[in-house]
């Protein structure tokens with residue numbers, strides 16, 4: 001792919017003429033700002049109710065183990081947010097703090113132990129790890145039945161094949177937010193995703209363009225363009241101007257200006273960058289979208305902070321409970337390591353059957 005290439009996924013709901021991409025969703029004067037904190041609270045309350053019912057039926061509490069690189073203060077604070085949410089919903093949460101002394105093999109060994117543990121339902125590898133760690137190699141060690149953050153190659157493959165395993169939580173959060181917008185038919189509309197990261201931009205685009213149901217996750221059937229750092233700015237503006245749904249996950253504060261946004265569009269800001277406030281010296285979170293200006297044009301908009309971030313944590317809690325329920329009804333973990341390959345194969349079949357039935 002050269003620098004001018006944009007991956008555009010077209011399908012039978014794609015309008016024939018490129019110029020007809022730009023039909024407005026509908027016209028409303030005032031923009032609705034979707035409050036991620038309220039969505040988060042609603043999701044947590046629902047998960048808490050389900051966890052309570054699950055435990056009342058005699059099951060043990062769901063359990064999440066998060067591995068995080070101890071050097072990164074942002075990672076530590078995100079993991080703490082997850083731990084607090086887990087406590088609220090009644091999910092047990094352990095944190096394994098990795099040090100720079102852990103090489104990939106050490107981390108993989110820890111993960112393999114967790115894969116085998118009957119008391120662990122979900123394993124989360126908080127990214128980034130240390131610079132010397134190979135993130136994909138480490139994420140791939142997580143067994144797909146416990147991959148509640150959907151970061152392994154196996155989970156990504158399942159996502160592409162419309163199988164209902166675990167999708168990355170940020171993509172689920174974007175999906176959940178769009179799904180909560182009532183009265184808008186997204187089928188055949190044009191979605192633009194800015195950013196192609198394997199755990200954020202790419203899985204978001206997978207969910208937006210796809211058609212089949214993935215368990216409780218339906219695809220949106222949108223014509224979906226993926227723009228990235230090599231997309232020329234003129235082309236980026238043109239694409240965005242025709243987007244009915246614009247999702248920015250670039251991590252570039254102020255990237256999306258109001259003149260790039262179509263009137264009546266749905267704009268979801270996934271970018272979250274820590275910046276220092278020049279006046280106070282305090283740390284602030286900045287999204288990719290010029291919120292104040294875009295609000296004058298968009299029909300629905302999320303903010304940063306208070307948008308996609310908290311919903312991501314809600315989706316993680318949902319996934320841990322889902323994993324706990326699957327583990328209780330399929331024999332999957334606690335197999336000796338030397339039998340790993342064989343068990344992977346049969347477990348996969350057991351899980352596929354369980355989920356597809």
Ligand SMILES: Nc1nc(=O)c2c([nH]1)NC[C@@H]1CN(c3ccc(C(=O)N[C@@H](CCC(=O)O)C(=O)O)cc3)C=[N+]21
Pocket residue numbers: 075077078081124125126127128149151169170272285304305306307308309310311312313
């Ligand atoms: N394997 C993996 N999975 C992740 O899901 C993952 C990750 N690695 N690495 C880091 C990013 C970042 N992330 C956020 C979670 C919550 C908020 C969140 O709740 N933010 C609040 C503000 C937070 C605060 O005030 O401290 C908000 O946007 O309103 C933000 C960002 C998950 N991540």
